[in-house]
Amino acid sequence: MLVVLAEVMILVPAVTGFRVDYLKLRLERAQIASLALLADVDVPDNVQTELLENAEVFNVVLRRNDVRQLVLSSPVPGPVKATFDIRAPTQPELVRDALMALVDSQNSIIRVIGYPVRDAGQMIEITMESGPLRAAMLDYAVQLLLLSAALAVMTALLLLLAVQGLLLQPIKKLVGHMRDYAAAPEDARRIITPGQGVTELREAEEALRDVQTQLTSLLRQKDRLAQLGSAVAKISHDLRNILTSAQLFTDRLESSNDPAVQRLAPKLVGSITRAVNLCETTLAFGRAEEPPPRLSRVALAVAVAEVIDAERLAAGEHDISFAEDVPGDMTLLADAEQLHRVLSNLIRNARQAIVATERAGEIGISAAEDTDYWWITVRDTGPGLPERARMHLFQAFQGGTTKGGAGLGLTISAELIRGHGGRLELIDTSAAGTTFRIALPKHRADEKPDDDKPANGADGKADPAPQAGTQGAAADIPSEQPAATEPKSA
Structure with a gap:
């Protein structure tokens, strides 16, 4: 036309x-x-x-x-x-x-x-x-x-030759690179090297190179994770046997009359029991996903105190103080073992950050609640998170902040809190310190909140709570994972 x-x-x-x-x-x-x-x-x-x-x-x-x-x-x-x-x-x-x-x-x-x-x-x-x-x-x-017809035919032939040379052949070459890469995406030698003179085609090659580089890196990481999962399963198997033997020895410590042994033995038994349970969970599931939480009433103050005791021992001679602002009668609907792991990861990260500065510091744990959520805040006076850690905060093997760290602590903690229907979020990080906040829902997804029902029990008092880290203090409350909703401001 x-x-x-x-x-x-x-x-x-x-x-x-x-x-x-x-x-x-x-x-x-x-x-x-x-x-x-x-x-x-x-x-x-x-x-x-x-x-x-x-x-x-x-x-x-x-x-x-x-x-x-x-x-x-x-x-x-x-x-x-x-x-x-x-x-x-x-x-x-x-x-x-x-x-x-x-x-x-x-x-x-x-x-x-x-x-x-x-x-x-x-x-x-x-x-x-x-x-x-x-x-x-x-x-x-x-x-x-x-x-005019002769000129049009000649122009069309020249245009066809130009399109063939400048577009079709480079596009075919680009498609060939894509097919070659698809045959073995783990091979970095198959990543395309941009070399076209046409600006648009070169931009397409550069974009393809970036995608191929990222995909190859992810595939390699996935392969390493698969190998790591297999290794973890083997280590967990042997570690479980070792810890089981240690558990038999610690049972005898409870009969000792030494006051120091009587005071420390329950904590040692609880730690070894948790380690055995973790090994068994790893072997049972054989994958990176965490099991659904077994919800029960957990006394938050007791759980926090147990974690802080362990971190005080780990801090040794370093000048680190711990501040607790947790109501003594606050009980949460959570999995005691998983909540202990989350608090341990957060407080341990805070301790390691302060120790790395070689200066005195403070770690604060506070808690509050509203109609729908329990709020747990962990803050420290450390140096703050580096830029790489902020960019890959909850990504495995990406968000490590300490030398030799794998960057799994925050990833595991975020996954465990999501399993409860809540969320773990970074509130602030700067040279003055870092603050994380946990939001745990008060109601299961299949329950409707009752405004007339007291928060802690039918009589307004705290329900009997299990000792954090033990197995059988309170009856487990089976539950589907509650739906995560946007919480109200604490």
């Missing part, structure tokens, strides 16, 4: 110009033929007739010095059908007359008026047939169309 439109836009002005040139040429020939008579030379009639035939006109009229003179004449075969004045026409008039000449197939008589050449007079007028003019216009139009 566009090609046809372009042809029309070229053909119509060209044929219009050809018609004007044709008529001017006839006027010029007629003027030359009349020069002999203007020289007052006696020209025979047969010579006059030959001059008119060579000029292809019937009559020639000149206007000189305001005198109109019939210079040459011969019999006109018919009446004059139309008169065309080409002295000062407009372009639309010329286009209209050219189209009418092409459409009119009759050989009629026309009158043409124009200016003589070289100022040989004021006006020259001829009468002629329209048939030869139309035939010449059609012949010119056909030649022009053939030439």
Whole structure:
């Protein structure tokens, strides 16, 4: 369609110009033929007739010095059908007359008026047939169309070659790179190297290279994680056996009369029991997912105190203080073992961050509640999280903040809290310290909150709570994972 439109836009002005040139040429020939008579030379009639035939006109009229003179004449075969004045026409008039000449197939008589050449007079007028003019216009139009078609074919071939060389071949090469990479995406040697000269194709190659690099890295990491999972399962199996033996020895410590042993033995038993349970869980599931929480009433203050006791021992001679602001009667609906692991990870990370600064510091644990959520906040006065840790905060093997750390603590903690229907979020981190907050829902997904029901029990008192880290203090409350909703502000 566009090609046809372009042809029309070229053909119509060209044929219009050809018609004007044709008529001017006839006027010029007629003027030359009349020069002999203007020289007052006696020209025979047969010579006059030959001059008119060579000029292809019937009559020639000149206007000189305001005198109109019939210079040459011969019999006109018919009446004059139309008169065309080409002295000062407009372009639309010329286009209209050219189209009418092409459409009119009759050989009629026309009158043409124009200016003589070289100022040989004021006006020259001829009468002629329209048939030869139309035939010449059609012949010119056909030649022009053939030439345009030839140019269009040549242009199309050149364009095809250009597209083949600049686009199709590079695209095929790009597709070949993609297929080659898909055959072995773990092989970094198959990652494409951008080399195209066309800007758009080079950008596509660069984007493909980035995607391939990221995918190869992820596949390698996935393979390492699979190998690590297998190794962890083997280690857990052997570690469980070792811890089981240690558990038998610690059972005998409970019968000791030493006050220090009596005070520390329950904590040691609880720690070993948790380690055994963790090993058994790893072996039972054999995957990175955590089991659903076994919900029960947990005394938060007791759980926090147990974790802090262990971290005080780990801090040793480092000047680290612990601040607790946890209501003594606050009980949570949570999995005691998983909550202990979350608190241990957060407080341990805070302790390690402060120890790394080699300065004194403080770790604070506070808790609050509203109608829908329990809120637990862990803050420290450490140096804050580095940029890489903030970018990959809850990603395994990406968000480690200490030298040699795997970056699994926050990942595991976030997964455990999500299993409760809550969330773990970073509230603030700067050179002044870091603050994390845990939001745990008070109601299961299949329960409707009862505004008239006290938060802790039917009589408004705290329900009996198990010792954090033990197995059987309170009856487990089976539950589906509650849905995580946007909590209210604490």
